[in-house]
Amino acid sequence: MAGSGTAHLRTADDVVLRVENLVMEFPAGRHQVVHAVSDVSFDIRRGETLGIVGESGCGKSTTARAIVQLPAPTSGRVLLDPGTDREAELTALEGEGLRQVRPRLQMIFQDPISSLNPRRRVRDIVAEGLAIWEGESGDEQVRAKVDEVLEAVGIDPTVAANRRPHEFSGGQCQRISIARAAVLKPEILICDEPVSALDVSVQAQILNLLEEMKSRYGLTLVFISHDLSVVRNVSDRVTVMYLGKVCEVGNADAIYSSPAHPYTRVLLASAPEPASTVDESESAIGDEIPSPIHPPSGCRFRTRCPRATDRCATEEPVLQELAEDHFVACHFPS
């Protein structure tokens, strides 16, 4: 695996976010470098939900953070509304310029408790975006907007607005986070493992809420998760990542009905209820995930891949079109 390449990027004029050749590296001391994300590209069309899946440490969250420039990536480009008069290249902006475009792109985090300032009241937390751009949270207009968005996420503002985060459950905190992000009516909402920290019973509620918010506010979602079944439920398009690279990209149905990359097959076979398109025995891959400090040469998945040959060690596979809207980075796709 290992896919570099940009063959899968689309030219449609309703692309709202395009990430090109994103690289994120961190110093790891002693002149070593962690290759967290290496040459990842993808795009999202308006109203679409892009799922990003991969096991822990594959660079999903780092990618999300790099898109919103917290911190900015080592190299690569992140474009909002490319090709329109609203085009903004986030990676070229900094300081005040970056601040001005920030409201167009919001994010939900994994840890619902840590996402909310323990010292502020729910009303002030949700009003913060408006307080920055429009007026303080006491203003009549701001109050009305905050009440509206709180109701939209299923939190009763008359009861909750003056309480502090510790009085709420994880699921409710996540609802408040969603309200805070939605109040500025962003174009894109990046959800970084938004339900991983929640009880299974609450997960479905939050996923449904995200769907509702998507249609209500016209959001475009990037949905990051290690859980394939969750991603399948919400995504139109799926990107599978492994060790900082893209393995396979395509519409969700194609990925799940005819997984082409060996790693995608492993992921599908490892699920508690494996997909019918793969055999459960395919989940058996050896070894731990290699260190991102010394990623394998060629295809990064070759050390664990059942189909690996000498070619995989020397030549990095590039994303190639397998079928319509289905791309895979493998020399020997199935």
Add this chain to the structure above:
Amino acid sequence: MPEPTEPTVVERPTDAVDGLDTGDFVQRRLGVGFWLAVGWVFLIVGAALLAPLLPIGDPEEIGAGPRQDGPSWAHWFGTDSNGRDIFSRTIWGARVSLMVGFVSIVLGFLVGGLVGVVSGYFRGATDRVLSFVVFVMLSFPSLVLFLLIISIVGQGLWVVSLTLSVLVVPSVARLGRAITIAFAEREFVAAARLLGATNRRVMVREILPNVLIPMAALLLLGLGLTIVAEGGLAYLNLSVAEGFSWGKMINLGASPRTLRSAPWVAFFPIGAMFLTVLSLNWAGDRLRQYFDVRELGIGSR
């Protein structure tokens, strides 16, 4: 419109943060010692503030009673070698001691806290420069610095307070930086930046409210330290030249001869300082534990 699917508010026992409102609960957790300590601090601060109104003798009146007379009804804490009333002097002496201690610790916390928060929030080059300055300040021999400033600028109340505050700054800055870093990495800070909050807004609205409470608990511990420091300097005749503080009183009573013939001259100001600092440390330590445990996960325990 989605229905609220979960109960809107989870009822939790009030031992969360607003437990502060319920005196009952605080008593149980902070303990009787805490309230005794707070009581003593209020007593001594009140007496110092109201000293001119209290029915006590003039502390500077020479020959208010017999020389080096032991505690009696007329002079509760006895008299010193000039026949001055030690009870009155202990109360008046608290004014300078507390004033210098308070001004220096508050200034030190303001400047050190600012340096620490800025350093911990921005990290990077800002942090390296500020941390280096703090490191140099920590390494500088404080007594030498003190002598230097005093000998150049003089021994006014503000000079002494400011100089002491300079000595407080580096430790506070380190502490503020550590607490800030613990919070700056939380997601709510990232969320605020994503909304478009300026750095200043993030520091003031998101970080400061979280940093202030643990810092406030440590302010009491620091106040104990500066009061002792002022006492030490006064003992060396390096503190405020005008008037007198507990340290200066201790100096007067500390010669071996006086200690033998009239131990109360030194004992009462020492006792007042000891109880005050003990109270501040006790209260500060209880508060620190109280907040560490509940929200921070930093520090001891």
